[in-house]
Amino acid sequence: MSSPTPDGEAVREIARRDEVLELLFWMRGQGFGEQLSARDLAGFLVYPEPEIAATLQTLEALGAVERRPEERYALTESGLPEARRRFVDNFREMLAEGHGECGFSCQQDHDHEPGRAGDPSREGEPRDDDRRNR
Structure with a gap:
């Protein structure tokens, strides 16, 4: 060998x-x-x-x-x-990333829970708790 x-x-x-x-x-x-x-x-x-x-x-x-x-x-x-x-x-x-989810390819270190501030999949949208308070 x-x-x-x-x-x-x-x-x-x-x-x-x-x-x-x-x-x-x-x-x-x-x-x-x-x-x-x-x-x-x-x-x-x-x-x-x-x-x-x-x-x-x-x-x-x-x-x-x-x-x-x-x-x-x-x-x-x-x-x-x-x-x-x-x-x-x-x-x-x-x-495979689910719809609206931030997966492994995300380049940000942030909270990935949908509806939370800093979630890039929801950027520009009001947070879920903001919608409830309308």
């Missing part, structure tokens, strides 16, 4: 970065936490924990994540939209 070429390893590293960013975004959205370790991610990825840890360190050097206490990492302000974009690009077909 031949060993991987430098180009092959570079492609594998890029794929690993993408998967780690996507998983951090997904786990954050599912309520698993905003600060996760390589061990937390290892159960969801095909890579061994040391490779995931090395990838998290690379992502930290790139500014996409920041290290927190106990070897945990969180998406940064610049890493969050990048992780969101990668996630949406890979899972777009599975993320």
